[in-house]
Amino acid sequence: MSVVDLLGDPVPGDHTEEAGDIRVGGTVAPPVIELRALTRTFAGTPPVLAVRGADLRIAAGEYVSVIGPSGSGKSTLLHILGLLDRPTSGDYLFDGVPTGAASDADRAALRGGRIGFVFQAFHLLPHRTVLDNVLLATLYSGVPRPERRPRALAALDRVGLSHRLDFLPIVLSGGERQRVAIARAVISSPHVLLADEPTGNLDAATSGGVLDLFDELHRDGLTLVVITHDAGVSARAQRRIRIDDGTLTEVTR
Amino acid sequence: MSRLEPARVRRPRLRLPHLRLRLRLPSVRLPRLRLPHLPRPGRLRRRGSDAAALGSARDRFGLRDLIAEAAYGVGARPGRLVLTIIGTVLGVGSLVVTVGLAQTAAGQIAHQFDAVAATQVVVEPATARTQGGSRAIGSIPWDVADRLERIAGVEAAGGIAAVDVAGAEITAVPVNDPSAAPLAAPKVLATTPGLLDAVRGTIVTGRYFDSGHDERADRVVVLGARAATRLGVNRVDRQPSIFIGERPYTVIGIIDGVARRTDLLDAVILPVGTARVDFALAGLDQAQATIAVGAGPVVADQAPLALDPNSPENIEVQVPPDASAVRTSVQADINAIFLALGAVALLVGGLGIANVTLLSVRERTGEIGLRRALGASKADIGRQFLVESVVIGLLGGLIGSATGVAAVILVSLAQGWTPILDTVVVLGAALLGGVIGLGAGTYPALKAAGVEPITALRGGA
Numbered sequence: 001m002s003v004v005d006l007l008g009d010p011v012p013g014d015h016t017e018e019a020g021d022i023r024v025g026g027t028v029a030p031p032v033i034e035l036r037a038l039t040r041t042f043a044g045t046p047p048v049l050a051v052r053g054a055d056l057r058i059a060a061g062e063y064v065s066v067i068g069p070s071g072s073g074k075s076t077l078l079h080i081l082g083l084l085d086r087p088t089s090g091d092y093l094f095d096g097v098p099t100g101a102a103s104d105a106d107r108a109a110l111r112g113g114r115i116g117f118v119f120q121a122f123h124l125l126p127h128r129t130v131l132d133n134v135l136l137a138t139l140y141s142g143v144p145r146p147e148r149r150p151r152a153l154a155a156l157d158r159v160g161l162s163h164r165l166d167f168l169p170i171v172l173s174g175g176e177r178q179r180v181a182i183a184r185a186v187i188s189s190p191h192v193l194l195a196d197e198p199t200g201n202l203d204a205a206t207s208g209g210v211l212d213l214f215d216e217l218h219r220d221g222l223t224l225v226v227i228t229h230d231a232g233v234s235a236r237a238q239r240r241i242r243i244d245d246g247t248l249t250e251v252t253r
Numbered sequence: 254m255s256r257l258e259p260a261r262v263r264r265p266r267l268r269l270p271h272l273r274l275r276l277r278l279p280s281v282r283l284p285r286l287r288l289p290h291l292p293r294p295g296r297l298r299r300r301g302s303d304a305a306a307l308g309s310a311r312d313r314f315g316l317r318d319l320i321a322e323a324a325y326g327v328g329a330r331p332g333r334l335v336l337t338i339i340g341t342v343l344g345v346g347s348l349v350v351t352v353g354l355a356q357t358a359a360g361q362i363a364h365q366f367d368a369v370a371a372t373q374v375v376v377e378p379a380t381a382r383t384q385g386g387s388r389a390i391g392s393i394p395w396d397v398a399d400r401l402e403r404i405a406g407v408e409a410a411g412g413i414a415a416v417d418v419a420g421a422e423i424t425a426v427p428v429n430d431p432s433a434a435p436l437a438a439p440k441v442l443a444t445t446p447g448l449l450d451a452v453r454g455t456i457v458t459g460r461y462f463d464s465g466h467d468e469r470a471d472r473v474v475v476l477g478a479r480a481a482t483r484l485g486v487n488r489v490d491r492q493p494s495i496f497i498g499e500r501p502y503t504v505i506g507i508i509d510g511v512a513r514r515t516d517l518l519d520a521v522i523l524p525v526g527t528a529r530v531d532f533a534l535a536g537l538d539q540a541q542a543t544i545a546v547g548a549g550p551v552v553a554d555q556a557p558l559a560l561d562p563n564s565p566e567n568i569e570v571q572v573p574p575d576a577s578a579v580r581t582s583v584q585a586d587i588n589a590i591f592l593a594l595g596a597v598a599l600l601v602g603g604l605g606i607a608n609v610t611l612l613s614v615r616e617r618t619g620e621i622g623l624r625r626a627l628g629a630s631k632a633d634i635g636r637q638f639l640v641e642s643v644v645i646g647l648l649g650g651l652i653g654s655a656t657g658v659a660a661v662i663l664v665s666l667a668q669g670w671t672p673i674l675d676t677v678v679v680l681g682a683a684l685l686g687g688v689i690g691l692g693a694g695t696y697p698a699l700k701a702a703g704v705e706p707i708t709a710l711r712g713g714a
Contacts, residue, residue: 075711084626084706105630112313112628119710123623127329139322140628142313184627 030096032192032223033058033081038090040076040246050076052246053090058225060191063218065226065237066248073246075196078227082115082194083107095191112140116185120197122177124169124184130156131165134184141188155183159213175206182213192223199233211236314633323640326613327648334645337609340602341649341689342656345682347598349657350664351591353674357665360673372408373513374552375571376401376540376560391567393537393560395525398447400559401540406548411448412537413514416441416528421498423521425484439480440520441497443528451541452513457481459489459506462524470530474502477518478509484521495521500531513541549573599689602649606693610642614701621701622709635702642694643687650686654679 035056042048050073058064068074079085080092083099091100094110102110116137124133134155138148156162159179169177178198185193195214199207211233218224218238228234240251327334378391393412394400401410423438449461457478466473474495476486486493486504494501502523511517528534540560544552549572557565614621621634658679665672 079707082626084710105632108625108628108630108633109313110628111626117626121710123619123626123710125620125623128325132325136624137627139314139318140624140633144312145315145317188628 029060030093031057031059032062032095033225034093034096035080036091036093038080038087038092040073040080040085041088049246051080051087051243051248054246054248056241056248058192058223060223061218061221063214063224063226063236063238064241065228065234065239066241066243067228067231067234067251068243069229072243074227074229074243076246077243077248078194078196078225081192081225082117083111108140109142112137113142113188114191116188116190116193118178118181118185118193118195118198120200122169122174122181122201124177124180126168126170129166129168130161130172130180133169133180134187137184137187143188151187152183155187156180158186159183173206174202175209178202178206178210179213182210182217186217186222190222192225193217195224195226197228197230198226199228199230207233314629319633319636319640322637323644326617326637326641327644333609333613334648337605337645338602338649338652340598340605341646341686342602342653344595344597344599344602344689345650345653345686346657346660347591348595348685349654349674349679349682350660351595352678353657353661353672354591354664356673356675356678357661357670361670371546371549371573372544373573374407374542374544374549374556375513376542376556377538377569377571379567379569391561391564391569393540393568395537397537397540397560398445398451401542401556402447404552404555404559406545406551408543408545409447409450410540410542411451412445412525412540413448414443414525414528414534414536414538416443416523416532416534418497418532422496423484424496425486425493426496439477439483440516441523441528441532442517442520443523443525443532443534444517445525445537448541449508449511451543452511452517453543454508454511454517457507457509458487459504461506461508467524467526470526471524472500472502472527472531473505473524475506475508475522476504477516477520477522478507479518480521481507497521497531544572599685603646603689603693606642606645606649606690607697610638610645610694610697611700613641614638614697614704617701618704618709621704622706625704625706626710631702634704635698638701639691639694639698642697643690646690646693647683647687650683650689653686654683657682 033056035054038051038054038056039049040051042050054077066074066077076085080087083092083094087100091098093099095114097110099107099110125136128136131152134152135148138151143151153162153165156165159182161176161179161183164172164176164180169180172180178201182193182198193214198214199210202210214224214226215236224237226233226237234240242249242251376393376397378389378393380387381390395412397412398410401407418438418441423441446461446463446467449456459475461475462471462473465471476484476495481487481504484495486495486507489504489506493504495504496502502521508522509518523531525534525537542552542556553570553572556570557568560568624634624637625631658674661674662672664670
């Protein structure tokens with residue numbers, strides 16, 4: 001499809017307006033994340049409605065924070081957004097692709113190639129060096145073998161840990177560990193970075209450093225979804241969503 | 254004609270391009286083959302970026318990555334690794350030792366038999382018990398050597414009989430010296446010419462008699478080495494004589510080194526023909542034969558028929574036991590016990606691997622969850638743990654196999670044996686370790702693949 005084809009075709013316009021999509025280079029880009037009446041319930045007596053009827057669109061390049069008290073369904077939402085959990089009803093479109101009924105292997109491939117995770121507990125392999133921990137993400141995301149090392153070095157350089165390549169995570173400080181985790185999350189150039197309480201285990205100063213790094217990544221065009229119970233962390237985001245008892249509401253400033 | 258000529262000219266023109274094409278083809282193919290090499294980086298990059306976007310590609314957790322990750326997993330806890338593989342090492346090692354020692358022992362037995370016993374046959378007339386003791390009921394024909402040598406597998410044969418000289422003195426010089434202490438007379442034996450070979454004797458000097466001496470009943474003797482010493486005969490070039498009673502016999506040779514019938518060394522040996530004429534020898538006592546290795550059963554079957562076709566039951570043949578039968582019976586004895594022990598050790602080894610792998614799956618749920626979050630599929634996780642346990646099993650198998658070989662060699666050294674061990678057994682035992690790892694790792698691998706990433710991540714690592 002060339003530009004000439006697009007010029008002669010007036011149709012995309014009204015569709016874009018209605019859906020609130022953004023246009024990139026003349027073609028319509030679907031939102032990175034789109035939830036359609038998504039519900040997740042956990043069996044029990046009575047059943048727990050962790051996420052109820054959620055509708056959400058997150059466009060490429062947005063920095064979104066999801067804030068809510070513990071038990072509000074934050075983690076369930078993150079697991080669903082990260083394709084680690086399946087919705088009970090409704091659908092979740094990732095890059096416009098419905099994932100609710102996708103096969104386990106397809107979802108694993110999407111996780112590896114397009115989603116980066118940053119966890120509260122860092123989840124670094126304790127017996128592997130910093131470099132190995134970052135390289136781990138390239139194994140499953142299909143980064144070509146010759147590119148793996150240069151990319152890992154670049155990612156570590158970006159988070160300012162070039163001098164710690166051969167260190168084991170146990171000797172790093174909390175802030176450094178989280179930066180390793182961020183390097184690992186961005187190495188496969190994901191479409192979205194999901195962070196679950198990224199500063200939950202960090203003190204105020206190191207938290208600031210991590211959040212500054214998020215700001216930088218956002219400035220470079222990365223889509224970020226940060227889940228937190230900390231209003232300070234949430235405030236750094238461009239767009240804020242509150243989750244309360246499984247219901248999502250947009251927070252207006 | 255004028256039309257035909259251009260046609261003729263055209264033909265070669267038409268052919269030429271064909272020829273050229275054929276010639277060019279190889280030169281065209283070569284660059285075609287090379288082309289993919291040159292733009293490969295570009296292609297790979299394009300594919301790679303596509304693949305990264307799609308989340309699936311050639312370089313996504315390939316065999317190399319799988320083995321590298323499994324190797325890290327195996328090497329992460331060396332102390333535990335040692336404990337894990339001990340069972341397999343013991344099992345595989347005991348199997349190798351069992352089979353190796355059985356083979357070595359069987360080799361020793363065959364070796365001893367090969368020397369003499371496995372190739373020596375003794376033929377005697379059957380005996381019957383009577384009131385006065387036992388009495389030979391069969392007889393060995395005079396031409397026993399010819400008859401035996403016609404049987405396949407017989408290499409040399411000869412008959413032997415004790416000669417009754419009726420108290421005649423045997424002396425080197427016919428001098429009656431009353432003051433000399435009387436010596437026990439040497440035994441007198443009669444043999445067919447081929448007996449020397451049949452008992453593997455060697456000639457010290459001179460020669461053994463031949464069929465000519467035998468037929469003519471020449472008065473010649475061959476002395477056993479000890480008899481020669483006693484009679485004071487040590488060279489035969491001057492044709493010394495000995496006397497049996499009053500009759501002189503020319504000594505034509507001295508023999509030694511017989512492997513059977515060592516009484517020959519103390520004896521004065523006559524040709525059978527001479528003994529029949531001079532001492533009325535009635536019959537042969539025994540026949541000796543050397544056979545090819547493994548010919549024993551055949552000779553045992555055929556010798557009685559060859560010697561006494563009408564009543565073969567009157568001939569007794571002593572043949573060496575079948576070497577392979579000896580080997581298998583020895584192996585069966587040793588193997589039954591030790592193979593059972595080895596199997597038990599292997600079973601315990603397999604359970605050990607299964608147990609430790611299961612434990613490690615439980616410990617590493619956080620890692621599994623992380624890998625799943627990073628894009629590993631269930632199959633990727635399962636394969637990783639399976640390969641880890643196969644590697645552990647293979648390691649155990651290799652170490653066990655090596656230890657077993659060392660043990661067999663040490664035992665052989667201590668016993669002065671030649672270690673015999675089938676290479677197939679050694680390599681097979683090492684591989685068996687891998688198979689055990691595979692079997693033991695299947696359940697833990699399925700467990701690992703089934704780990705829910707959410708619970709795993711929540712648990713923390």
